[in-house]
Amino acid sequence: MVWRVILGTVSVVFMMVVLGFVAVTEQDRMASFERAYNARQIEVGAQLFEANCQSCHGAQGQGAEGVAPALNAVDLFDGSRLSAIEWQGTVEAYVRGAINAGRPRASADFANYPARMPAWGQAYGGPLRSDQVESLVLYIMNWGEAFKDASGNYVAAATPTPNPNAVGDDLAVELPAGDAANGQTLAQQRGCTGCHVAATAGQTLVGPAWLAAQSPDNKGVADHAAERYQAADYTGQATSPELYLLESIILPSAYIVPGANYAAPTGQSLMPNTYTQSLTKQEAADLIAYLLTVR
Amino acid sequence: MAVWKFHSPFLDEVKAKGLGPALLFKTNEVVERVTAGLDIEDIRSMLRGDPAPKPNPRVRPHADGFWFHMRPTYYHNLTAGIYPSFRLGWLSTYFFAFEIITGLFLMIFYTPSPLVAYENMLNILSNVPFGRLMRDLHKLGAEMMVIVVVLHMARTFFTGSYKKPRQFTWLTGVILLAVTLVLSFSGYLLPWDQLSLWAVTIGASMVEAIQPQVVGDFVNLIVRGGPQFNEGGLLRWYLAHVLLLPVIGIIFTGVHYYKVVLHGHGLPPEVEPVGEDTAKRIPMDQRTYFMPDILTRELLLFALVTAGMIFAATFFYHAPLEPHADPLVTPLHTTAPWYFLWIQGMLKIGDKFFWGIIAPGILTGILFVLPYVEVGPSRRYGDRRVGLTMGLVLAALMAILSYMGTPKYAVASSIDQEIVAELLPQTHPGPFRQSNWGEFRTAPKTAENPTGRATYAAAEWEQAPTAALQNLLHQMEEELEIARGKAERGLRQDQGALKDGQGFMLIEDWAPGLKRVTFRIIWEGGPEDGAVCQVGAAREFCQTTFIHRESNYRQGP
Numbered sequence: 001m002v003w004r005v006i007l008g009t010v011s012v013v014f015m016m017v018v019l020g021f022v023a024v025t026e027q028d029r030m031a032s033f034e035r036a037y038n039a040r041q042i043e044v045g046a047q048l049f050e051a052n053c054q055s056c057h058g059a060q061g062q063g064a065e066g067v068a069p070a071l072n073a074v075d076l077f078d079g080s081r082l083s084a085i086e087w088q089g090t091v092e093a094y095v096r097g098a099i100n101a102g103r104p105r106a107s108a109d110f111a112n113y114p115a116r117m118p119a120w121g122q123a124y125g126g127p128l129r130s131d132q133v134e135s136l137v138l139y140i141m142n143w144g145e146a147f148k149d150a151s152g153n154y155v156a157a158a159t160p161t162p163n164p165n166a167v168g169d170d171l172a173v174e175l176p177a178g179d180a181a182n183g184q185t186l187a188q189q190r191g192c193t194g195c196h197v198a199a200t201a202g203q204t205l206v207g208p209a210w211l212a213a214q215s216p217d218n219k220g221v222a223d224h225a226a227e228r229y230q231a232a233d234y235t236g237q238a239t240s241p242e243l244y245l246l247e248s249i250i251l252p253s254a255y256i257v258p259g260a261n262y263a264a265p266t267g268q269s270l271m272p273n274t275y276t277q278s279l280t281k282q283e284a285a286d287l288i289a290y291l292l293t294v295r
Numbered sequence: 296m297a298v299w300k301f302h303s304p305f306l307d308e309v310k311a312k313g314l315g316p317a318l319l320f321k322t323n324e325v326v327e328r329v330t331a332g333l334d335i336e337d338i339r340s341m342l343r344g345d346p347a348p349k350p351n352p353r354v355r356p357h358a359d360g361f362w363f364h365m366r367p368t369y370y371h372n373l374t375a376g377i378y379p380s381f382r383l384g385w386l387s388t389y390f391f392a393f394e395i396i397t398g399l400f401l402m403i404f405y406t407p408s409p410l411v412a413y414e415n416m417l418n419i420l421s422n423v424p425f426g427r428l429m430r431d432l433h434k435l436g437a438e439m440m441v442i443v444v445v446l447h448m449a450r451t452f453f454t455g456s457y458k459k460p461r462q463f464t465w466l467t468g469v470i471l472l473a474v475t476l477v478l479s480f481s482g483y484l485l486p487w488d489q490l491s492l493w494a495v496t497i498g499a500s501m502v503e504a505i506q507p508q509v510v511g512d513f514v515n516l517i518v519r520g521g522p523q524f525n526e527g528g529l530l531r532w533y534l535a536h537v538l539l540l541p542v543i544g545i546i547f548t549g550v551h552y553y554k555v556v557l558h559g560h561g562l563p564p565e566v567e568p569v570g571e572d573t574a575k576r577i578p579m580d581q582r583t584y585f586m587p588d589i590l591t592r593e594l595l596l597f598a599l600v601t602a603g604m605i606f607a608a609t610f611f612y613h614a615p616l617e618p619h620a621d622p623l624v625t626p627l628h629t630t631a632p633w634y635f636l637w638i639q640g641m642l643k644i645g646d647k648f649f650w651g652i653i654a655p656g657i658l659t660g661i662l663f664v665l666p667y668v669e670v671g672p673s674r675r676y677g678d679r680r681v682g683l684t685m686g687l688v689l690a691a692l693m694a695i696l697s698y699m700g701t702p703k704y705a706v707a708s709s710i711d712q713e714i715v716a717e718l719l720p721q722t723h724p725g726p727f728r729q730s731n732w733g734e735f736r737t738a739p740k741t742a743e744n745p746t747g748r749a750t751y752a753a754a755e756w757e758q759a760p761t762a763a764l765q766n767l768l769h770q771m772e773e774e775l776e777i778a779r780g781k782a783e784r785g786l787r788q789d790q791g792a793l794k795d796g797q798g799f800m801l802i803e804d805w806a807p808g809l810k811r812v813t814f815r816i817i818w819e820g821g822p823e824d825g826a827v828c829q830v831g832a833a834r835e836f837c838q839t840t841f842i843h844r845e846s847n848y849r850q851g852p
Binding site: 001002004005007008009011012014015018019021022023026027029030032033034035036037038039040042043044046047050060072129130131132139142143145146 | 342343344410413414417420421422423424425426427428587588591592594595598599601602605606609618619621746805806807808809811839840841842843844845846847848850852
């Protein structure tokens with residue numbers, strides 16, 4: 001009897017000590033679980049991004065010209081992109097909303113993305129559960145960590161110095177002599193042919209066709225360049241076929257060919273307006289030299 | 296002023312005796328009422344071990360109190376110790392009560408809806424003080440309860456205690472066993488994780504096999520709560536778990552207890568004359584009174600088991616929580632809970648309807664009617680050789696069937712996937728995720744290699760730069776070695792063979808704090824042009840995962 005009472009009492013005291021230990025450490029444990037679980041959701045989000053998002057937004061969210069904007073970019077996280085469209089909420093809420101409901105139309109500052117973001121949340125007719133959307137949000141927000149300084153503020157990554165050889169947006173730029181063969185390679189590499197040359201018969205092109213056989217008026221890009229700058233409805237500044245092609249590359253909205261849907265609802269051209277920086281003068285000249293041979 | 300005049304006997308006592316003695320007297324009176332007959336001095340004398348006075352006040356709670364009237368006033372000396380009951384019946388009741396209390400706590404933080412059930416689990420783990428402890432205790436208690444109840448039944452069988460006059464006690468016990476198993480199984484579903492969804496899917500697809508088909512379809516609809524297993528199904532399993540089954544359990548526990556008091560605790564089989572039951576006629580000199588002997592033993596057991604459970608749930612045992620339920624993602628291996636593995640094993644033998652419904656039904660039926668069919672008079676072990684042997688054979692058979700229910704037996708799956716799943720299981724953390732994140736070394740980032748991809752070959756595991764990588768690659772290589780050996784013996788891939796199998800781990804620095812790891816296994820030389828992990832490549836299996844610096848899988852869910 002005595003040892004039963006003693007052992008029982010010891011057990012109860014032991015139980016109290018363990019419960020006390022739990023009580024003391026519980027706040028830390030809960031915080032640690034929360035941290036760990038967020039990290040695990042980032043892992044899940046990365047898988048979902050790879051399966052659903054990377055084909056448009058790039059494997060690491062770097063975006064793709066003319067397809068989908070960069071998500072792994074400081075202007076998303078520091079709020080400058082969102083203040084430009086007068087978004088009042090947090091970046092996280094914006095990302096969540098965009099994934100869930102998609103984008104019925106482009107925002108004004110990102111008009112050069114002709115494809116619309118589809119809705120991904122189940123409540124909006126998409127395939128993803130709310131916890132999966134949440135994982136994606138956490139994964140995307142995780143990129144912001146790379147743009148934080150020591151005190152946790154977002155800072156722009158070192159801005160890339162403007163390319164001194166970039167072609168720029170001035171039609172009066174002096175171009176070197178072009179190499180048509182190199183231009184042909186560039187047209188493939190930079191994805192020009194994706195919108196301007198049909199790979200299969202019957203494919204609907206996003207931009208005006210380069211090849212005469214694919215063009216409704218049976219004229220190639222070289223002939224168009226020679227004629228259009230002289231047309232009555234022409235609104236651009238070009239005074240020669242070479243300048244017309246240069247203008248089409250660096251200032252695509254200066255004149256939009258009438259007829260087909262080459263313009264976004266905003267009136268801007270669907271052609272990306274980023275070649276002013278991404279092409280050098282030599283590359284622009286090579287492309288023009290090549291295009292003048294395409295009939 | 297007459298309105299304010301009231302009579303208080305306690306004040307009269309204070310006037311007559313003074314405050315101290317009056318308080319003591321009052322306290323004593325309260326204790327006597329609460330215990331239905333024992334005052335403080337009685338209790339102290341019991342705990343001191345004094346012999347019972349005459350008349351014995353210690354029998355009064357059994358006559359006058361509700362709780363103690365369910366317990367016998369005295370036991371036979373031969374049943375007071377561990378043998379022959381091992382206190383398993385008491386432990387079953389203990390765990391039932393334990394589950395009700397911890398379950399009520401969890402109920403407060405739970406909503407039976409697929410939209411929020413999993414989130415509720417996360418909330419319990421991340422935001423409810425003592426939440427994880429309660430969840431772990433509830434799960435651990437459920438496993439213990441199944442074990443204890445099954446052992447209780449086995450003990451009753453082996454000591455022949457189901458025989459006349461205790462046939463009906465056995466029958467209610469079988470009902471309680473069924474309630475225990477279904478309670479435990481229905482609890483599986485509630486967290487709405489992969490484990491729950493697929494365990495219940497297996498169960499539901501079994502009842503679907505009932506013939507004629509119209510009945511199977513109907514029962515399937517009832518079990519799933521709709522064509523798809525979703526909010527309707529979750530709600531009815533929840534209601535079964537928290538309402539229907541506990542109510543049945545409580546009612547039959549009452550019946551079971553009543554029968555135990557009515558018939559007395561059966562004596563060890565060897566001490567009674569064959570065919571007689573003397574449990575109710577306990578000689579004066581053979582009595583061990585419930586108070587204080589049995590009561591203090593039970594209180595001691597209560598304290599020991601509770602302390603042990605809390606200790607285990609705090610430091611060792613954590614209830615699993617798998618990824619969110621996803622009907623589109625079938626885990627590589629789905630198994631029933633361990634106590635239903637024998638059914639899964641039988642399903643591998645043959646027809647779903649016979650082995651999944653009829654055979655377990657027959658077995659349950661045999662359990663129910665056992666005491667009415669097996670009416671041999673003797674409870675002695677020596678007289679029941681056939682019965683005891685059959686019991687042991689059945690137990691061995693259950694163990695074999697349970698082994699057959701595991702993925703180790705007769706599951707054709709691709710060895711390349713199996714090897715990766717060993718390191719990177721879909722349903723629990725596993726060795727890869729529990730490794731130290733910092734040891735997943737990447738290569739320097741260059742223009743050609745912007746993600747700093749580093750490739751480690753399993754065959755060269757000794758050259759890996761860190762211990763964690765060496766461990767993982769070594770484990771991979773050991774399994775590949777076995778698979779290559781099987782290929783040399785001419786076995787096929789679904790039999791675990793992999794001709795010239797080679798393993799790789801590709802590690803990339805992907806995003807802040809996040810690494811992308813690809814497990815790659817190739818065989819017979821792999822893809823022809825040496826391309827790595829192209830979609831649809833032949834003789835290659837790749838599985839990509841991500842691992843974050845802070846995901847800390849070692850802390851458990």
